[in-house]
Amino acid sequence: MVSPWSEVLTLPSHPRRSSYFWLCNALDVYCPVQWEYGRLNLHYAVVSKRKILQLVAAGAVRDWDDPRLFTLTALQRRGFPPEAINNFCARVGVTVSQTTMEPHLLEACVRDVLNDTAPRAMAVLEPLQVTITNFPAVKSLDIQVPNFPADETKGFHQVPFGSIVFIERTDFKEEPEPGYKRLAWGQPAGLRHTGYVIELQHVIKGPSGCVESLEVTCRRADAGEKPKAFIHWVSQPLTCEIRLYERLFQHKNPEDPAEVPGGFLSDLNPASLQVVEAALVDCSVALAKPFDKFQFERLGYFSVDPDSSQGQLVFNRTVTLREDPGKV
16 A cells, blocks of 8 residues: 555656655655556557647547546546556556556456446437338337346336337348348348237338338237348437447557658547437436436447537447457
8 A cells, every 4th residue: 555655656767766855855854655646548549748738739539538548537437447447557557657557458358347227218320210010009119128137126118119110221131141140131130129020011211212211010020030130229218319439549659760650640530520410219218417326238338528509419339349349
């Protein structure tokens, strides 16, 4: 344990130790014990205050709390729990050597914490309307969804299930490639938590030939063959904005002149931020407050951004799920 009369300093302060102690002795004050540690760097990022200031001044990021940075305020805004940051630092350890780590190691610590603390919800980034022509009720049904499927003792939330639902556009294909398991002609798909399976009947296209909506029939999941996949959905949803973040830089070491001859400002990733302005999310998150965290099923972990207003929620993607992005 570090003494209360100790100082924890970064390594660049070491050359000034002798002059600091001389001044303390000259003033006849206590000379505290000093502990130096090396800087912790991350690949695909810069952590120098001077260089972050350049990013802000150049308009490459919004401010010091831009979720693409690795300042503490930026990590908070992105949704990284303090416990995850502490766990990451404990795993890395403290050393006087300068250390560079992969961002995915920090993200793994974030997933470990959020998996146990972020309740589940359903959201759709690219909505495709689906009409169930033989919906089994006159009005919508109330579906009980577990907050944590692995531990149902942590409670449930209720979402409506009506004759019109919205699914991810990528969860339907007219001409699926081999191995595709979701909704297609002759290939039903289950709707998560409902106990129902939908089967395609009609594809409605616009003048340009783009698919605008689907008509399907439904049956109980236990009334026939089990579908190959269950997909998420929303019904009577809220519209929200979702911000998807990627690495800020394109190269692993943006400060290395050998790797990026033009300097780190020339290495910015143009796809580091994607804004989905008309995403749909289920109504269970309607009362969410800034920094509340959720797992959107099959999409990742998300945190409510302070830019949210009473009529418009804004979510930042904290991290993706562990699932293989190439999963079909």
